[in-house]
Amino acid sequence: MAQHGIDPTAPLTGEPTKKTKRKLAKELRTQLISFTFMIFLTTIAFISIASDAIPTGFAIPFILLLACIQVVLQLYVFMHLNERGNGWQNAMIWTGVLIAIPTVASLMLLLGIVKF
């Protein structure tokens, strides 16, 4: 890339700027917190099914909700969708989700209930 004066195949040397370092430290903290939270959510989901204390009618929607929270955390914190300049990336994955929902619903209906 001429505008950086760097040959893309040359090994990069040097350090990130102070600003980037601060940003990375903050990012790491957020990611560690959300990792802990994800472990927590997963454990809760397993416990709510493993123990008989929680009725099934409540446990199923509950674990699906936990799954959705965990996935949003993965996408936005681990996969950096929350960063600026990721508008198209967001559009693509959410378009996928938008098509995925009727796909799941119609297959469940056609195969599971109508059994055509």
Add this chain to the structure above:
Amino acid sequence: MADQHVQTLPPNLEKATLEGKNKYLGFWLFLGGETILFASLFGTYLGLRGSLNGGPGPSDLFHLPLVFIMTMILLTSSLTSVFAIISMKKGNYKGLLTWMTVTVLLGAAFLGFEIYEFVEYVEHDLGFTTSAFGSAFYTLVGTHGAHVAFGIAWITTLIIRYRKSGLTLTNAPKFYVAVLYWHFIDVVWVFIFSVVYLMGIGG
């Protein structure tokens, strides 16, 4: 490159070149498509999971402790790949390779458990053709397992290919995109353990 010793790393290595930017964008398009692939497999599984044809059903087969261990392994491997990217952005190439290797090892452990699990189910008389549930289950979880296997192969290739090159603007997007793929595998697994295993045991 006389001024290289004063050079600072660009803040977003993976997007510093046009090629990197395009890779990053194109990869999200691919992930959108993958979402729909898995949605069709999930929909099929949910439609067919009650059709046992006299074979064993979810509650006869699944064991929560094994699935819990697998989930934790995959979740941890997601975190180690996050560490890899943080190392990369700090310019620590050795750290990047080390964390990537840890990620691959955790992925291999996950895959080992999954193979063990499938062998176990086949011994309990659930073959691919036993019932509609069997076919749907093996297709859904097997496709995920195939993604894990592909991810392992991909990252291993990158590690071997670039073991000596140092961090460059060419390989930074490649590592970054491979890590995105790895996170996506974890995203799919979250739904698999919830929809297939937990719902299979819970009702």
